[in-house]
Amino acid sequence: MKDSETKKSIKQDAARIAALLTDSDYPICITGAGVSTDSGIPDFRSPETGLWNQEEAKELSKPGAFRISELTLDEKMELFWRVGYKLGKKIMKAKPNKAHKILADWEKDGIMKSIITQNVDRLHQKAGSQNVIEIHGNAFEAKCMFCGGSYRLKDVMRRYKRKKRAPWCDVCAGFIRPNVVMFGESTPSETIQEALVEIKQADLALVLGSSLIVYPANYLPVIVRKRGGKLVIINDQSTDLDKVSEVVVNASITRVMKEINKALN
Ligand SMILES: [Zn+2]
Structure with missing residues (x-):
């Protein structure tokens, strides 16, 4: 795809995602390593x-x-x-990047209710997000x-x-x-319970920068779907849940987040 076409398609996807966020009563975000790569933390x-x-x-x-x-x-x-x-x-x-900052702004503006993250880097909190559940500790x-x-x-x-x-x-x-939480270890059950409280209320889950391979992060969006909620996935590669998602964007997370933010304003 030419860059101009990519740009156009990202804009269109961003507008659709912005509309889904606006229509949602309880949108939540599930984040993985891809959100922090622009802050210099390797996946x-x-x-x-x-x-x-x-x-x-x-x-x-x-x-x-x-x-x-x-x-x-x-x-x-x-x-x-x-x-x-x-x-x-x-x-x-590491310092938070634009995607972390936009998510923190969305929480203040009531656009995003909570974040469930696989990341241990605390960059969501450094950016100002308060309702963050860390399923792999910190x-x-x-x-x-x-x-x-x-x-x-x-x-x-x-x-x-x-x-x-x-x-x-x-x-x-x-x-x-x-x-x-290291490879092969389990997320503490209290943390799973906290995540479930959010997941059960969510009518929209925005999955950012997670390839949805590791349990429990890969299962949380499945529960949202089973309960009638919608999924949006932004990641650099495809995931197993792409086919059941409303919108899938395979592009830079900060780039897409900036476009969604523009579409919301
Ligand atoms: Zn001791």
Whole structure:
């Protein structure tokens, strides 16, 4: 497609999405890694930039990496911190992009009720969104894997930087890890319940930057559909739910969001 045609088709799709948002009584948004790539945070699963495809991190990307592996827990934690430290720094420094900002404005204006996100980067909150449910936790808190004691990840990262050893708990000497849901781990049931409260009210779900591969994010839009709600998907690649969605746009998220915002004003 020529660029002028692409531009025209994005404009048309954006106008349709704006109309759906205006007609909806309870629109919600489900976001994934694609929303944060314009803020410089790599999509962990993308084959080109995916952190988890680097050789040394492969061990940790296996489902249940913390439980099933040939490595001892000590070795796993050292590996985890070696890889995770760099990513942690990147996430902490990242700034929200235009898509995060538009979503925050929509919440203030009553256009968007809530966000359910797979992202652990807190960029929605940094942009000003308040009603955010983090189904994979967030990378700003840390916890002891043994006693559950909580820490600020920032402080724990400082310790790692000083000693170059996986940090351990002051109370029980257990390993400390970020409070995020890793591959093969489950979202806490309280968080699922919070998400369901939103999902059950939603008559429209705008799915942004998620390939809808990982549970539970891939199931939430299915529930919206089953209950009679509508779906809109904006992502850089196709998803399994494209065929049951009202509008599907495969283009840059910030670009499409800007167009929808223009169409709404
Ligand atoms: Zn502890």
